[in-house]
Amino acid sequence: MGPQNQTSASEFILLGLSEKPEHEPVLFSLFLCMYVVTVVGNLLIILAISTDSHLHTPMYFFLANLSLVDFCLATNTVPKMLVNIQTRSKSISYPCCLTQMYFFHFFGIMDSVLIAVMAYDRFVAICHPLHYSTIMSPRLCGLLVGGPWVYSCFISLTHILLMARLVFCGNNELPHYFCDLTPLLRLSCTDTTVNKIFVLIVAGMVIATPFVCILASYARIIVAIMKVPSVGGRKKAFSTCSSHLSVVVLFYGTTIGVYLCPSSVRTAVKEKASAVMYTAVTPMLNPFIYSLRNRDLKGALQKLINRKISASS
Template identity: 55%
Template sequence: MKPGNVTRLSEFLLLGFSEKTELQPIIFGLFLSMYLITVFGNLLIILAITSNFHLHTPMYFFLSNLSFVDICFTSTTIPKMLWNIQTQSKVITYEGCITQIYFLILFAVLDIFLLTVMACDRFVAICHPLHYMVIMNPRLCGLLVLLSWIINILHSSLQSLMMLRLSFCTNLEIPHFFCELNHMVRLACSDTFLNNILMYFAAVLLGGGPFAGIMYSYSKIVSCIRGISSAQGKYKAFSTCASHLSVVSLFYCTMLGVYLSSAASHSAHSSATASVMYTVVTPMLNPFIYSLRNKDMKRALKALFVIPNIFFISF
């Protein structure tokens, strides 16, 4: 590598999905709609849980945290992409790129941790119902969420610091709509061995570990459900974790699909398109999954709109 090929860069170029000018308004409108649905949908979930005393339980405490993380997760990438389309610019600063990587990793893995904690919560609720409130007490629930934040802040900080040690060549084009860690490492001109080791180690430990925990929890849940004698009891037990299982399947399947498709095709464009599934579509669908399949959430959401109407009618 010649010294002249390395620059003290100040910005990158996010190539996005398409170079065609006529497609930009369509892409802008589509992603703006999905972003607004994601934000308002998850905000409604948080408001419904906080305003309804009957939903002040461990399961809904974790769900409100998941909704908050989903809002932050989507807000890490979509506003910048919409701004670039609106201003017809592809530029993102070096500092902005590192910051985006930091928060993207933080909220993505936080999603995984919260889904794992929610699986453990369902395991205790179904397999140890008599001791549920004793085991899943407010102190433990708060500690689990706090521990998830601490671990992921340390992890995302380490990944970001490892990015700062890399040097980049004159090719500063990122074939994506956000600064994705794997693409950034590929652009580097300096030695990326340690960065790759850290990425793979984190993927196994922070991705595979929680997934194994979720699978273990649901294997125990299935065993408990099979031991229930009545069909109504089995249905009631399964319905309490059906929404969570749907979200877990959607999140992991889309994320796995992204990396399998990118590994198979080696196409940056297909990887960017597939990434939309877990960065935008999954957070957008979570509120619908939890509200449509949960009677308590339906009642709480209805109460949000019914009470204001009664208030205004009385005046």
Template identity: 60%
Template sequence: MERRNQTSISEFILLGLSNKPEQERLIFFLFLVMYLITVLWNLLIILAIRTDSYLHTPMYFFLSNLSLIDICFTSSTVPKMLVNYLSGNKAITYTRCLTQIFFFLLFGGTDSVILASMAYDRYVAICAPLHYTMIMTQKVCASLVAVCWTWACIDALIHTASLTRLSFCGHNEIHHFFCELSVVIRLACSDTLLNDLMVYTIGGLTTVMPFIGILISYTRIFIAVLKIPSAHGKKKAFNTCGSHLAVVCLFYGTIIEVYFNPTSTHTAQKDTTSTVMFTIVTPMLNPFIYSLRNNDMKRALRMLFSRKPGLSL
């Protein structure tokens, strides 16, 4: 009888970052510019790496994959938000909401694992330089990337499929600018224990395991660098890792702020701001971090621009 009184909802309302028209216009233009910069600069990184044979190495192979993932990751949430602000209609259907969750988890999980693969690459380059070419072969690099996508895809499928067993019959307002998994779970009017367990176990592994791998890799790198006798050698070794470390700190710092802080410290506004950081700001900054700190990337980008009349770097 209780089930009969429940009404299944067919859409959710994405409340976004603000409900004030003047702020919404500012947010629209700000996020449009950020999205265009993200797509443009990450595409430039991919093109520069593909057109410069000197950059056909494992490190830049992983970097080009990271740039592609960052484009997809941002594209899974921002375009829908921009359309909502432009049209004034903040509704998203149940099916599209689940689709958005799937792709957000897919690209976010792949991002996390690819960063761990890049850390392993730097570990081999610094701690076993004589064996680097034998260890980091094209086959190994392709296999690592395939594992990244497969792992993240399985994780995304499990979470998305588990949402289909939930009933949504009451509130349909999402206090976010996209369908975020934990927020959608909290809207369900059926038992969510299994979903919560999967978020903290399977979902946690997708974030925690790569992070542990990165910590282990950089601990060994740090120990190896300390053993280098010359100051120039130490500086060169740290420079090869500096860009990657900056990206890792940006990505995981905001994830930890959102998902691994005590629930008592959470507010909707705080969580949304932190989510904006790792879903939009970090993918936008990644290509700048790598291009500004890397002389090889600067040279490759100059060569790329010099081939296009009227463009300069």
């Protein structure tokens, strides 16, 4: 069939996490609980940091932005899946699909870059403590956060423009619970070479490069910590990094498997499992990871909750 006779699909069918109807009530309850915890946890982190003047430091400024991005990333994918399960309607229009894909990449790139920025912040704090306030100035912090927002917008928009040129003339069933790039490319009946090359380039820029920078930062951090003479000092330095390292393992462990592993070892099930990790599980766990291991943040959260309880009573 020639290109002139091809008509692109006007909608896609999101097959979801499971094609068995008996699994849907369990999935709905599970992901609804996860989403509620994600929303409450991340919004509490943002409120605690914004209302406590003791937390107006670069580290908590980056954490507040990470919580905002995690909240938006989960909101972009999970509610649509919940609505599809509840209404038993799995269709999504082509424009809505592209919109969801845009914001998924936008917030996903922001997540990756912010985690790398937080690693740099820990590197400066531990390796150059005397110059920390000078290096991590408000201007630099603004650039380290504002720059990724502009960068993410440009990359995500390029993805969508490249996707808009493709034609989908055959099967419109997407074996996923949201409009992700890789499964969509498999459905296209036109040449996707340019798209795949751009995916690899972007994956290198927003996944591999930040990950290498994080490894380099922590290599320097470990060397600096091992030079600390007291055991208590080393333990305190390690504790300030452990929360961030947990997030690094959760996020990059799944995204690298999806976007940088050869397509021959990827399956639809593995892609969906990885997507659940970085769109639902990681945004849900981040508030717990940071708050449970951070005395200042726990104190701010306790004060915020006590203030709300006093106001309501």
